Amino acid sequence: MDIITQTLIKEFNLKEFQAVNTIKLIDEGNTIPFIARYRKEVTGELSDEILRGFYDRLTYLRNIEEKKAEVIRLIDEQGLLTDEITSAVNNAKTLTEIDDIYRPFRPKRRTRATIAKEKGLEPLAQLLLEQDKNTDIMLAAAEYINEEKEVNSADEALAGAMDIIAEMISDNADYRKELREKTYKTGMTAVKAAKEEDSVYSMYYDFSEPVSKIANHRILAVNRGEKEGFLSVKLEVDEDTMTQYLKNETVTSKSPCAEYLEAACEDSYKRLIAPSIDTEIRNLLTDRAQEAAIKIFAKNLNGLLLQPPVKNRTVLGLDPGYRTGCKVAVVDETGKVLDTNVVYCTLPNHDKDKAKEILKKLIVKHDVDLISIGNGTASKETEILVSDMIKEIDKKVYYMVVSEAGASVYSASKLATEEFPEYDVSLRSAVSIAKRLQDPLAELVKIDPKAIGVGQYQHDLNQKRLG
Numbered sequence: 001m002d003i004i005t006q007t008l009i010k011e012f013n014l015k016e017f018q019a020v021n022t023i024k025l026i027d028e029g030n031t032i033p034f035i036a037r038y039r040k041e042v043t044g045e046l047s048d049e050i051l052r053g054f055y056d057r058l059t060y061l062r063n064i065e066e067k068k069a070e071v072i073r074l075i076d077e078q079g080l081l082t083d084e085i086t087s088a089v090n091n092a093k094t095l096t097e098i099d100d101i102y103r104p105f106r107p108k109r110r111t112r113a114t115i116a117k118e119k120g121l122e123p124l125a126q127l128l129l130e131q132d133k134n135t136d137i138m139l140a141a142a143e144y145i146n147e148e149k150e151v152n153s154a155d156e157a158l159a160g161a162m163d164i165i166a167e168m169i170s171d172n173a174d175y176r177k178e179l180r181e182k183t184y185k186t187g188m189t190a191v192k193a194a195k196e197e198d199s200v201y202s203m204y205y206d207f208s209e210p211v212s213k214i215a216n217h218r219i220l221a222v223n224r225g226e227k228e229g230f231l232s233v234k235l236e237v238d239e240d241t242m243t244q245y246l247k248n249e250t251v252t253s254k255s256p257c258a259e260y261l262e263a264a265c266e267d268s269y270k271r272l273i274a275p276s277i278d279t280e281i282r283n284l285l286t287d288r289a290q291e292a293a294i295k296i297f298a299k300n301l302n303g304l305l306l307q308p309p310v311k312n313r314t315v316l317g318l319d320p321g322y323r324t325g326c327k328v329a330v331v332d333e334t335g336k337v338l339d340t341n342v343v344y345c346t347l348p349n350h351d352k353d354k355a356k357e358i359l360k361k362l363i364v365k366h367d368v369d370l371i372s373i374g375n376g377t378a379s380k381e382t383e384i385l386v387s388d389m390i391k392e393i394d395k396k397v398y399y400m401v402v403s404e405a406g407a408s409v410y411s412a413s414k415l416a417t418e419e420f421p422e423y424d425v426s427l428r429s430a431v432s433i434a435k436r437l438q439d440p441l442a443e444l445v446k447i448d449p450k451a452i453g454v455g456q457y458q459h460d461l462n463q464k465r466l467g
Helices: 003-012 016-027 032-038 048-077 083-091 095-105 112-118 122-130 137-142 154-170 173-186 216-227 239-250 258-306 352-366 379-390 407-411 414-419 425-438 440-444 454-466
Strands: 188-193 206-210 231-236 315-319 326-331 337-343 370-374 398-402
Touching: 003 016, 003 048, 016 032, 016 048, 032 048, 048 083, 048 095, 083 095, 095 173, 112 122, 112 154, 122 137, 122 154, 122 258, 137 154, 154 173, 154 239, 154 258, 173 239, 173 258, 188 216, 216 231, 216 258, 231 258, 239 258, 315 352, 315 425, 326 352, 326 425, 337 352, 337 425, 352 379, 370 379, 370 425, 379 398, 398 425, 407 414, 407 425, 414 425, 425 440
Parallel strands: 315 370, 370 398
Antiparallel strands: 188 206, 188 231, 315 326, 326 337
8 A cells, every 4th residue: 555545544534445446436537526426335435525635635645746756856867866865855745845855956047146156156155154263264265356257355255155155045945944834823914005095905004914813815805905906915024033043053153154154044034035935825825715715615605506596576685885875676576677776774874764664665566575685784784774674564574684795796797787788787786686585596607706706705895895
């Protein structure tokens, strides 16, 4: 039994035959739905949820093994492979760890360090790393002055040597792993406004949260705000703590070389390590957030698919709002729009009695059976008003709060314009909310899939807050 199968058995708490048979079925080209439904006796009754997780993990572990083999081959072709490197690669648990090990051997673009090496300054860098207490630094550096190689002074020679050391520190896999973990555990996600302009991202114009605790929907929101040019995002850490760690690992004696090595550590962290780790962690957070968004979407979609249509009922749809009021639309049992209006009932200065009277008249006029309320901004205030109102009328009327995710996007779409050309964008949202109660799936398929994700849903709510 290979290492991948052993790992899967342990991680999913499976019996050997379950893991072996499931891998065989997957390798034969069978889909997860097929295996879950028609091969239960082969997998030992594994659920579709476990099978999906098993498939994802199997793919990841196989990618790791392929990466290990590729890295060992590339290093071996350079004639630099050792037993120690082979062992480190084989013991790596993630793709990031493998990348860290391969970093020193990866073909590089022409960096400050490679330029310094071309000038013959690598021996000087090694001399500094030896940290001999008897070394006369300036005298040693003066030996590398060479006008042809554009090394015009001892200081220039030392600067080049420090560039080489900075890159060596940056390429150390153990240092990177430690600093990455420190950044994740202690770092802060700092978000600032990139321009002096009001936008749906205003709540993030001066925002910070620990990297390890930031919510997935906020990760997607700030990423989108950054992409659209409204936000500036970076990870903030205590740089002194980070550079001190590198100094403790690099400087081993109180020699004349110490100050140069410390300066190289600071340069390595600020110029090479920090930007790279920042990108790696933000990519990790984004992957996590996107995966969580897909899971939430799948859960919500499952609920929508299982929700039965409400047939033969006239529905009054309410798209709640503050400043712009609650948009109202009445649709008959076939989905035809019978009436529209706007009522103001969610702010303290609104005339709630007037709003109730308008809604009562619409209910009586069109013999409304159900009221559908969008669950966005001002939903609670609208629900309270509706709850009070239906107690004041003789007719039996019920209300339900429905998801309005993507409604604002749909209302401004080409499809909505073609479907309801005579209505304003805001009123189309009310129509959609009414029809979502009648037949949720039929309304859902009209929406751009990108609008249904968690990040876009947050975006819709932010837009409504400004409205």
